[in-house]
Amino acid sequence: MTIDEHPVDRTIRERRTSLLVDRDAPVPDDLVDLLIEAATWAPNHKRTWPWRFTVLSGDARGRLGRAMAEAGTELGLDPAKVEKLPTKYERSAVVLLVWVRLDGDDVRRREDRDATAAAVQNLLLTATAHGLGNYWATVPDGLVPSVRAVAGIDDGHDLVALVYLGWPTGSVAVPERPAPAVTRLR
Numbered sequence: 001m002t003i004d005e006h007p008v009d010r011t012i013r014e015r016r017t018s019l020l021v022d023r024d025a026p027v028p029d030d031l032v033d034l035l036i037e038a039a040t041w042a043p044n045h046k047r048t049w050p051w052r053f054t055v056l057s058g059d060a061r062g063r064l065g066r067a068m069a070e071a072g073t074e075l076g077l078d079p080a081k082v083e084k085l086p087t088k089y090e091r092s093a094v095v096l097l098v099w100v101r102l103d104g105d106d107v108r109r110r111e112d113r114d115a116t117a118a119a120v121q122n123l124l125l126t127a128t129a130h131g132l133g134n135y136w137a138t139v140p141d142g143l144v145p146s147v148r149a150v151a152g153i154d155d156g157h158d159l160v161a162l163v164y165l166g167w168p169t170g171s172v173a174v175p176e177r178p179a180p181a182v183t184r185l186r
């Protein structure tokens with residue numbers, strides 16, 4: 001089988017974690033809505049639909065960064081990192097937060113997070129297919145409460161991904177994929 005047989009094969013391989021994007025070129029709300037709708041087609045055991053989304057653009061990106069910087073200072077985080085926070089989220093036109101509702105049951109909580117990670121990948125692949133640059137980032141645990149406060153999300157939810165979205169201005173190197181360990185039992 002060649003990997004170019006189907007468009008999905010190309011999209012999966014073309015998706016790149018990249019912040020080489022135009023911070024100002026607007027990303028239409030309709031397109032962001034399409035990505036979010038694509039996310040909801042992820043497999044989801046018990047059909048709990050555990051995800052929530054927060055879309056930040058314009059001034060909201062700076063509000064997020066300033067709140068995180070304030071929290072970072074209070075927590076005594078590395079000043080060099082804190083200094084960057086106020087403008088950090090203005091590097092892409094849209095910042096999308098993906099949250100998962102925290103179920104009281106251990107197994108369900110794990111499955112819901114897995115489903116939400118799958119939802120994020122759907123979102124990234126759909127962004128890639130529409131020519132939109134994207135980048136999945138982690139927010140350090142200590143800063144999540146400040147993100148939650150800006151987004152107005154209660155502590156019954158955890159942050160799974162912060163996704164930068166914007167129109168590409170360049171391309172990044174393609175990281176090698178080591179061959180996976182595969183065992184075939186027949």
Ligand SMILES: Cc1cc2nc3c(=O)[nH]c(=O)nc-3n(C[C@H](O)[C@H](O)[C@H](O)COP(=O)(O)O)c2cc1C
Nearest residue numbers: 015016017018135136137138139160161173174175
């Ligand atoms: C759960 C998760 C968290 C990630 N967090 C970060 C991050 O905080 N910073 C970062 O540079 N990349 C982050 N990444 C992206 C990976 O670094 C990236 O996927 C990896 O380098 C492979 O590159 P590729 O996505 O272009 O194939 C994250 C990816 C995942 C799945």
